[in-house]
Amino acid sequence: MGQSIKNIKIKYYLINAVYQLSLALFSALFYVYLEKQGFSYLEINFYYVLFWIVGLLTEIPAGALSDYFGRKNSLIISIIVRSIGLFFLFWSSNTFYLFSSAVLTAIGESFKSGTLESWALDRIHQLKPQFKSDKFFSIDNIISNTVGLVGGFIGAQILGEYNLSLPFLLSPFILMFTGILVSFLMEQDGHRNIAQNDKIIDSYKNTVKEIKNGFIYIKKNKYFLRLCLSLLPLQFVMTGPASQWQLYFQNGHHNIIVGYLFVLISLSAMIGHYIAPKFSSLFKSRNRYLILTTSVNALMVFAVIFTQIYYLSIIFFLIHVVFMSSEEVTRISYLNDEIKSNNRATVLSIFNTLEALVTIAAYIIIGYIADKYSLSVSWAFSAIVMLVFAIPLFISLDKNQKKNYRGRFFHENRAK
Secondary structure, eight states, X not given: OHHHHHHHHHHHHHHHHHHHHHXXXXXXXXXXXXXXXXXXXXXXXXXXXXXXXXXXXXXXXXXXXXXXXXXXXXXXXXXXXXXXXXXXXXXXXXXXHHHHHHHHHHHHHHHHTTHHHHHHHHXXXXXXXXXXXXXXXXXXXXXXHHHHHHHHHIIIIIIHHHOTTHHHHHHHHHHHHHHHHHHHHSOOOOOOOGGGSOOHHHHHHHHHHHHHHHHXXXXXXXXXHHHHHHXXXXXXXXXXXXXXXXXXXXXXXXXXXXXXXXXXXXXXXXXXXXXXXXHHTTSSSHHHHHHHHHHHHHHHHHHHHHOOOHHHXXXXXXXXXXXXXXXXXXHHHXXXXXXXXXXXXHHHHHHHHHHHHHHHHHHHHHHHHHHHTOHHHHHHHHHHHHHHHHHHHXXXXXXXXXXXXXXXXXXXXXXO
């Protein structure tokens, strides 16, 4: 039994690692490559707009089709579709290829979403129903982060330095090799009859019903609604500085340097994830900690923009990454802790959908401002949006928490 579970884990880790490597190779060069291809900032951002929109529309039907065709076949479909999309990205000499790549990669991602994990856990639970997945996913995160870090560095600093298009050419071939591994290593989970599965339209109906319940919960809980709204402005920074750093720091340099920066940024993000629970626990409320992280995030963005010393601006940006990563961890735990409902997954899905819609709008706005003015102006705009909209909401939430605490304290003393 132990050996069988071990084999399933090895297969999962190997397939997922090679899959992640195919995407990591070009991750540190994406913006730089497309700018060299002649695309504007708005056109590059519109790639992500299409990716998010198509992803939202195809997530449910892809899941339903995955149940029908089986995990293995669904993953193979994902690899084929996404490989074609990556070839289009390599050939992206015009917007047709670029936007086609966005659509195909989004569909491919939807077919993969949760498929490999489900395949592995289904088989493990058949052998050991009480299996705890915490360590399984912890090791998976370590492997994925390591592969992403090493793959991104090799793709940018070695392959990209030799030829900027080489990582984009190799990526779909590595992804197709992943498909070969899937064909040989993954056991088929069987073709299912349509009668055994919900039809796609039924999946949509069930989802709509759950979403209605989720909206009712959010409508009744004003505090949670304000919390959701307070976390959305960060997406303007995520679509600005957090996405466009390649263009900002590579600008004016003939030799590729983004590979080194990619490693530093990845390590800074890991530091942010690590310190988040330790630092946030020092504050009386998460709202105060988020006020700090939001303020430092914006301040560091302004420091990067106005600093004339190149390497000092990199230091400021790394500080920004540490606090931004710390904020991401804190807001996830904050959201989960504030949900007092059995429909936790649905409520979180509603927030994720709102976040996706804001992200889509932010990509368009930030891209337009960067084209019309400059990257510096678009980054300043993103920081201002975060300060103006997020900080007042965090202050309001903190005051509301104090008021509720005093109210409970008064009633408890009165009862005594």
